[in-house]
Amino acid sequence: MMNCDAYKGRRVLITGGLGFIGSNIAQKLARDGARITIVDSLHPLYGGNLANVAEIRDEVTVHVDDYRNQSLMRPLVRDADIIFHLAGQVSYIDSTRIPFEDLDLNCRGTLQLLELCRELNPEVRVVFASSRLVLGKILRQPVREDHPTEPLSLYGVHKLAAEKYHRLYAAGYGMRTAILRITNPYGERQQLKHSKYSLPGWFMRLALEGKRITIFGDGSQLRDYVYATDLAYAFLAVGLSDAPPGELFNCGFGRSVAFREMAETVVRVLGKGTIEYGPWPANYERVETGDVNFDVGKLRGMTGWNPSVSLTEGIERMYRYFATRLPLYL
């Protein structure tokens, strides 16, 4: 799908590069011979984990530090060909509890990164990881990039503002930014510490530990689960594409399955675990977005990217990964 030499020798900076998605990008890039620098604070609440780069530890330069640290970032931004920007507060649930930290990590930090790019390296390619949670309630199916944005969490508001920064710095300064609006990511290297994001991982942990998986309601809501390596390829594809500055792309598998089917797939693939059904918690409908059918045709069409990992294959690969590494991710 992509010329494997295309990243050879490229200087790539990944903020949040020890996290779930960032580290999967790093794994691909290392195989392609890129020169990789990672900035990650290893904040205990989020998914940063040195185990995520264990196999490529000699091929990446890792700064365990906050991406808001300007003196750290200045030379790194200056020397990068491509920046994959994934650092941030990543839980929409926690954003309610820590509104100002969410604002600072997801907005001020992003604004500062773009300002540094503008000052030091205006030609750099920046690819930003956004989230379907900028949308809020789904009003139109399938969901295209122009779907209305009415976030139901501060996380969603701040991710939306960060998207707008990237579009503004493209429109106003011609900077080569791009945005991937990610559906429901899952897969190897995701954190399994809590249930606050990416439930396939949480369910796998419950099943591995012989605990019951609880589904609220009947589990019929549709979700678009996109596997870690497919996601990593999406970033790599956009990083090299000649898409116009500021372009926004939906990024998912492009096919939805019922939440219940995801849980059943975990139990089936692992051959353990049980599922029970319970009522929705109070007020849950306030953050429940409704069915999601993402149209990812724009990303396919403009970059040639083609996600290939089905839910069953994804759960299998994830199981193989975590079967021997579970303690590193708890």
Place this chain on the structure above:
Amino acid sequence: MMNCDAYKGRRVLITGGLGFIGSNIAQKLARDGARITIVDSLHPLYGGNLANVAEIRDEVTVHVDDYRNQSLMRPLVRDADIIFHLAGQVSYIDSTRIPFEDLDLNCRGTLQLLELCRELNPEVRVVFASSRLVLGKILRQPVREDHPTEPLSLYGVHKLAAEKYHRLYAAGYGMRTAILRITNPYGERQQLKHSKYSLPGWFMRLALEGKRITIFGDGSQLRDYVYATDLAYAFLAVGLSDAPPGELFNCGFGRSVAFREMAETVVRVLGKGTIEYGPWPANYERVETGDVNFDVGKLRGMTGWNPSVSLTEGIERMYRYFATRLPLYL
């Protein structure tokens, strides 16, 4: 248009209440017998001016302080029936130069205000002053509340995020917020220090000083100029309305005129000044939004508000106001 006793005895807090719009609201409220508290930092860049409340100085409690000062704000928020939130960085031009101040004043400050309301006074009515600049390029005419939002300035991004906060605190916590998305405000009590916002005032100053008014291009772009007192009535109407929490309203005169006509009206009403035409500055098209035809039917329909001050009448009233007070506004 509104029961004049409706605000009698009401405790109203106005952030940015010494500024252009906030002080016009205070003037109306004082006449109606409200108990008015103003917080305004008198930041030299913005429009805060003690002259704006000279006539009602004994009827308002003024705190010359920053609305981000929590210890100041806690008791004021706790004791308010209605909050009109107008404090902020107000120049889209300056937002490029001071991105982090804009973020802090317009986003963090607003988030903090809403968090205080949630903690101390969740029943309070909050009416937020937003701006048409959240929209960016106008893509559809007439402009309704659901027009796409692609801001062309950091000011616009941060106002958009602040709008989303108000909608989120309504959807998530049932708070009684409302948003007025204001077109091109002008009128008595606006600052005349510089040309960075509200050009009718700037042009009036130039004419009063016998200087030439320069119009870029042919001045044919359409704008919706809404007069200070009509705006104040809009805030008062929404403050008392039973519009659902989080409601967003376009707020303009509802009729557009050419930019050139506005300038010509200033010269005609004042009987002085001259207009010349010049080329657009470089890159100006990057922030020029195109013609604006605002549909204000929703605000009319839901509150009974009815703007009445035509452009000619507005310029006449503004002239009467500034003719004797110009030095106080420079």
